Amino acid sequence: MPGLVPGIHALIVRAQKDVDGRDKPGHDVHVEVRLEPDQEMLFTNDHDEPRRILQKFIAAEINPFVDEWEKADIFPAHELFKKLGDLGFLGLNKPLEFGGQGLDYSYA
Numbered sequence: 001m002p003g004l005v006p007g008i009h010a011l012i013v014r015a016q017k018d019v020d021g022r023d024k025p026g027h028d029v030h031v032e033v034r035l036e037p038d039q040e041m042l043f044t045n046d047h048d049e050p051r052r053i054l055q056k057f058i059a060a061e062i063n064p065f066v067d068e069w070e071k072a073d074i075f076p077a078h079e080l081f082k083k084l085g086d087l088g089f090l091g092l093n094k095p096l097e098f099g100g101q102g103l104d105y106s107y108a
Contacts, residue, residue, distance in 0.1 A: 043106070050107060053087060 043051075061083060069075055084090055092107045094100025101107070 047107065050089070054089065057083070057087060057089075 061080065081090065088101055091098070091100035092103045093105050094102070096102040
């Protein structure tokens with residue numbers, strides 16, 4: 001099924017069949033995602049800079065405080081998400097006219 005995410009070529013759903021060929025009620029549906037060799041999703045140099053910025057943010061703003069937050073049984077979501085928004089990491093795939101970055105789903 002093209003158009004899901006760059007590089008995803010097919011989405012196949014299969015249900016287990018009974019001996020008469022009908023779907024068995026209550027059985028799991030198996031989903032397979034196949035990447036064709038010429039359609040593999042590769043990150044480009046454009047992906048590297050946001051990845052580096054996010055890694056630096058995590059190293060400076062999250063990792064040093066995890067033990068303290070767990071001990072206090074808190075997670076400062078409002079503060080962290082505000083900072084992530086200031087860095088441009090919220091709404092990556094939303095259109096520019098709505099305050100997003102206008103990027104495709106490979107950045108999200």
